[in-house]
Amino acid sequence: MDRRSFITANTQSKSIGFRTNTGLFPYSPPLGTAEITHLLRRVLFGVKPTDISKVKGKSLDEVLDMLLIANPTPDPPVNNYNNTNYTDPVVPLGQTWVTAPNDGNATGYRHSSFKSWWTGLMLNQNTSIHEKMVLFWHNHFATETVDINDARYSYKHNALLRKFALGNFKTLVKEITLDPGMLRYLNGYLNNKTSPDENYARELQELFTLGKGPKSNYTESDVKQAAKVLTGYTVNATTITSAFDSTKHDTGNKQFSSFYNNTLITGKTGAAGANELDELINMIFLQPETALYICRRLYRFFVYYEIDQATETNLIEPLAALFRSNNYEIKPVLKALFSSEHFYDPVNRACMIKGPVDYCIGLCREFNVVFPLSTDTINHYYMHEYIRTQASNMQQNLGDPPSVAGWAAYYQEPQFHELWINADTLPRRSQFSDTMIGNGYTRNGKNITIDILSFVDSLSNPTDPNILITDSLSIIYAIDISKEVRDFLKSILLSGQSTDSYWTAAWVTYKANVTNTANRTIVLTRLKSMFKYLMNLSEYQLS
Structure with a gap:
């Protein structure tokens, strides 16, 4: 069946206004090759034959238990950039720079090192959803290396996303709020009682927890009150840590609107002022819309961009209830989604356009492209950088989404993921695949190519x-x-x-x-x- 026939096949459902009426009930038919590859394509970057062989013969529960195992903490990125143009004065070749003093001349090199390192982790991922979730959270809690302008912060922010990728969302929100990179990116470190800055308070509600849906009725006053709660957090540029400075904190009471049940956060003095953050987060997470919003974001990233009323009722709402009943743990939600009849419904297969990172990383993994060994530090990173640059040329620059909202393909109605394909990016995709199936990419005498x-x-x-x-x-x-x-x-x-x-x-x-x-x-x-x-x-x- 061709693609046009495929997407118009369910004419009866479309004629009455929905794509499918399937929901969160467990998927029961046998787990065949088609179902396995559909699942793996969504949770991994490309599917290698070895990925398929690892899960064949297992039950769906067993497969999901494997896919939902978090990866070990990886070694940090290293200096791959010492050359005739620049030599890092404090970090030798092959050593990590993530805790080293910042040298302004190294900033661009370290950003490239960070992005190449991250690309390598995706290329060499285990049969686990972990790396896909890191990208999901990077888009959700978007920061830009060009704005933070110090790769140490970007690395630490990434390490935080990595640590909580499959953990507790409520905890992650608090950690993100205190993250030095986020404090710099959204000016949280400038937010104090004499000069309130509302940037993070706004995005905390609008993008990170509640969204902008019709039921997210927080007010402009709520943004201002949340900003007062968040006053007093500072960043130490030497240790890349954050701290609470009670002398910069607004100690007045913070009155919230009826949307938040007229909650009053009583102002606190001294070190106790930091406790107001917990009260703010608890208040936000009491709103049912928080769970609904995150489940919609997960759905659009992993299943399909359109959420009609049937999907909202049959899948999103029960998934959000599960999220709340599990105290905002991520794993139960993912397991329920990926074991649902809705996920394996034929209308939800082959219905997503690959993002550029997924496209480039996936191609390399599907064909088992061989990269220089990690012991060959310079070329190992250079080849990863080539792959990362190709995705960037297709409009997904890893580490630098276009704004705090992330990439438009994940949220902009009505096009969503169709935005990935245009007159500029489609030829670039073909150029990349033509190169890789042809002579490949060569640098310093090293070559990466598809060994067909x-x-x-x-x-x-x-x-x-x-x-x-x-x-x-x-x-x-x-x-x-x-x-x-x-x-x-x-x-x-x-x-x-x-x-x-x-x-x-x-x-x-x-x-x-x-x-x-x-x-x-x-x-x-x-x-x-x-x-x-x-x-x-x-x-x-x-x-």
């Missing part, structure tokens, strides 16, 4: 062109393709001949003597042509 012979050799039966195509599509495509396209793909493998044996003989001959240049060229040329064509089709953009 190795990829095909790992499939179940490369000698049969039909099985080869089916196996390949099951890994790199989220949707089936028409018989006409399959026939065209096979014609590439057969070089226009009519019998399957034309490919089988070529592959068997190659495998009998893999060092023979002529034999290798025959199969390599056909495979590169076929996979280049596959990655240039619109279906490859879908997850």
